[in-house]
Amino acid sequence: MTRHPTDHPQFYLTAPAPCPYLEGRQERKVFTHLIGQHAPALNDVLTHGGFRRSQNIAYRPACEECRACVSVRVCVGDFRWSSSLKRQWKLGQEIIGARLPAAPSAEQYDLFRTYLETRHEDGGMTEMSVLDYAMMIEDTHVETMVIEYRRRGPDSFITGMGEGPLLGVALTDQLADGLSMVYSFYDPAFSGFSLGTYMILDHIMRARQMGLPYVYLGYWVDGSPKMAYKSRFKPQEHLGPNGWSQVG
Incomplete structure (x- = not known):
């Protein structure tokens, strides 16, 4: 070996x-x-x-x-709530995210397939089997977690868990200085507000509660419409030749 x-x-x-x-x-x-x-x-x-x-x-x-x-991370302590982000956060209060061990499930995979077929049908991940998905979630030697998002239930304030169908999933690493969103997906049929935006806002709030200064969002690509949404979360730092510098 x-x-x-x-x-x-x-x-x-x-x-x-x-x-x-x-x-x-x-x-x-x-x-x-x-x-x-x-x-x-x-x-x-x-x-x-x-x-x-x-x-x-x-x-x-x-x-x-x-x-x-360009690598992007959101500055949690100075995060500014625009009116649209405040509205998204308020609308999302019917949703709760439960932190779970990094373990795959059939329900996650079904939602993952639906998300890819609806939003990324031409992407390379569409060929992933259930075994490939399981490896993506659990094949790791770092501190990571799965956050499952569902509707709040009458006992959610006690259990910290939602009820009903799975609406979204985030695979997230915990770093010394922040949370790194490795991959996330959600039910594209869910209407009313953007689950993708809500999950990022939820990570910002989680990082704040944990005393972590950053949420890492991966790469922003100048000229790519797929990545334009990341610029909404300000202030943020971009990694350049001279290190991280704040923009926005």
């Missing part, structure tokens, strides 16, 4: 492939393995350096002629 050192990680570069965000461009990624007892600390350091996690792999763009992908 191949073993990878965890105290001195080795980095690898992928071959060029079509960019999923900007048409006509090629992407490359640099990646390393997140395994063993040092994985949580390494995940912290690499996230601060603009890496993202997928299962037991940490990766970041390494494109030769493009720097459109």
Whole structure:
């Protein structure tokens, strides 16, 4: 069995492939393995350096002629509520998110498939089997969790759990300085307000309650409509050549 050192990680570069965000461009990624007892600390350091996690792999763009992908984190302590975000938060009070261990379920997978087929039918994740999904959730050596969102019930204030069908799921890593939203999905048929926006707001509130200064949202891609929503959450910091700097 191949073993990878965890105290001195080795980095690898992928071959060029079509960019999923900007048409006509090629992407490359640099990646390393997140395994063993040092994985949580390494995940912290690499996230601060603009890496993202997928299962037991940490990766970041390494494109030769493009720097459109920018790592984004929301500044929790100074977060500003716009009128539209206040409205979304108020409408979402009928929903509650329950923090659970990182374990997959058939109900999660069914919602995951519905979300992909409705919102990302041309994406690479549409080929994921139930086993692939299970690996995405539980194949990790870092501190992570699943947050399941459902409607509030009469006992939710006691149990912290919602009732009824599953409406949304967030796979989230807990870092030393924040929460990193690895992947999230929700019921596209749910009407009334944006569940995607609500889940980000919920993470901001969770981070505040935990005394964590940041919520990491992954990459904002200049010129990609898919990523435009991330600019709503301000102030935020972007990672540039000289480190993190606040924008907005």
